[in-house]
Amino acid sequence: MPSKPPAGHFRLLYFASATSFTRKSSDELPAPLPITDLFRLLEKRYPGMEKAVLSSSAITVNLNYIDIEEASEGDEPMVIQEGDEVAIIPPVSSG
């Protein structure tokens, strides 16, 4: 099993086209991070990623599917915590 992310960080896993876009299978990013900032941060690191990958991907936090819009709404938007595991899962169509 993979090791825990370093202190003060969370792990971001990439699948399918997210892997080919970033050329990585994962990143370790500083936590805490409001979920509203996640896409912005990734777009900065990987220009073009939001449009090409993120906008149509499913996002999970600690293995639970998250509706980004829903999680960003309200007075207290969701915050990614230290040690969390976030995954970017783009749709795959072929078979």
Place this chain on the structure above:
Amino acid sequence: MEQDEDVDMTATSSPSLLKRNASNSSGDHDSKISAGLDQEAMEEEESNRRERAVMERIEQEASAKLDEEIRQEEKMNRKERAAREQLEQEIIEDKEGEEREQLNIEEKEMLLMDKAISVLPSLPYFHHHIISKRRRLDGGHGMVDDVPDVSLFKNTIQTLESVIERLKSDLTRMEAAHARGSAELGRWWQESKEKTRIELKEWMKLPSRKAGKAEDQDSRPSYRQSKYQKYGRQMCMPEIGFDGQIKLTKSKVLIVGLGGLGCPAAGYLARAGVGTLGLVDGDTVETSNLHRQTLYLEEDVGQSKVLTAYGRLRQMNSRIHYERYDYRLTPEKAPKLFDQYDVILDCTDRQSSRYFISDAAVVTRKPLVHASALGTMGQFMVLNNPPSLIDGNAHQGPCYRCIFPKPMRPENSRSCAEAGVLGPVVGVMGIVMAMEAIKLITQPNSTPWYMIYNAYSKEPFKMLNLNRKNQNCVACSEKCTITRELLESGSLDYDEFCGGRINYDVLEDHQRMSVRDCKRLMDSKPQEHVLVDVRDKVQFDIGHVKGSINLPISTIYQSPDAGLGALGQELDFQPTLGKNPTVHFICRYGNDSRLALRQILDSQRIREHGTLDYGRRRYLMGMDVIGGYDAWRKEIDPWLPDY
């Protein structure tokens, strides 16, 4: 048969065996075989001694044709063997349980066949009449003779269509044999006749078996006995048991797409003994399918996937009912088709079908087993389970749109043809689909789940929770806008929704050149022109135009300016280039290269400076190569791998 085996053996062995084989045969035929087999042996070593092979190949082009003929003969032999095995299998089966019935059936069948031929124009009605009558006698459905059973009638038509389809292809082969004056013609005729007999016999028997009480008292136990024997190992499982097996026997499963996912899924479900297996696909078998699509053999290339799969599946389990839909499913047809089934398996390979199959499953309230695979990764979900109810059922499972409300842009969504896929990866997903379908049938209340398989990861299987519906889903929430009527009207344009087709028409005519023109340029002024191949590195490594350099399109997409930087760096290492070389672009088929060149021309660097200045050189942006690597292989260098 003997000769057939000789050919099989020598085809994969050394030249010494070839000679022995040649000396065993005689006359004209002899030289055909040896020439053809030399050719094959050569092809094996092709990668090591391509240069030499080119010369020899030219000499032997004529013999390649003969080689093909031999292969055809071999194929015929194999088909004959298959037909014989099928026949033998049937004889064994008959002996096992239906010896008494056998005689009656044979007699009845002869009578039926005679009668059938005399009433050929009304054969479908005749069949319907006979079966309805049988059912009534059996007390099966209490059907009145004059009231047509529409689904039975449809089945009749479909079966006849597939028989006719096969007869047509038999005819084509026989015509070819006739034209050649081949002695095989007689054998073909016999084989075709035998196949027709078997197919019609099977068809005539089907519905009566389904009616349950069809067999008389003596033959009933033996039939059931064979069923116990066949499914005993899975019936022993507490998860299935007797009740589970009965549920399976009564179940109807529809498999949409008979590719890498559909083949293994269909195989396991047929063997598990589902009642009806529906098979949908409009494609034919291609050579590039064979590494992962497990129902097809080399000899099936060019044949209909549905009909080929049907033949193979029936050899696995002849006692279940198959429905064949030899066409590509459309949103308009989907709801009516799904109505007839209990569980739907989405084994398709394009984004638009993913969406409309999900929508059709929602409006017909069917659970949907969904999987996909690409490269080394697969995704699996059970969707719409329990099936969504428009009136807001708190427990209903999410649909595909809940998880992926926005489709992937077409330029970012790649297919197996472009990105490749590993056979076992897609196989794993197909088998998981079969297992989940069995679970849905035998234990319908399992919770929805999502699994990601990543073959090369440290954690190959990852389970995710998929228990959230999207409260704003356009397909399955209370706010839904997609209805059955809308789907069936055909007014929903799924291709458009998925971003339509990519517009490749982004260059002027003078910005494109043919492979021949490109070759001429490269040959005449090698210092002034350089070819950049925008395929993946892996594909580039399989084969590329001599002297071309690799810059994957993903690099350009990510950032055209950074891509240009990488390009400059790469070109800087090319010692033979002059001071102001022109850069041309090539890809696999001539599509991506156009997009790549467009992106580069639109980049800040080129817009501002017009050229790429890097190191000691100034690079001009040139043209796109029409038809790409594929055209280069066909027109210039046939020895480039046709991968």
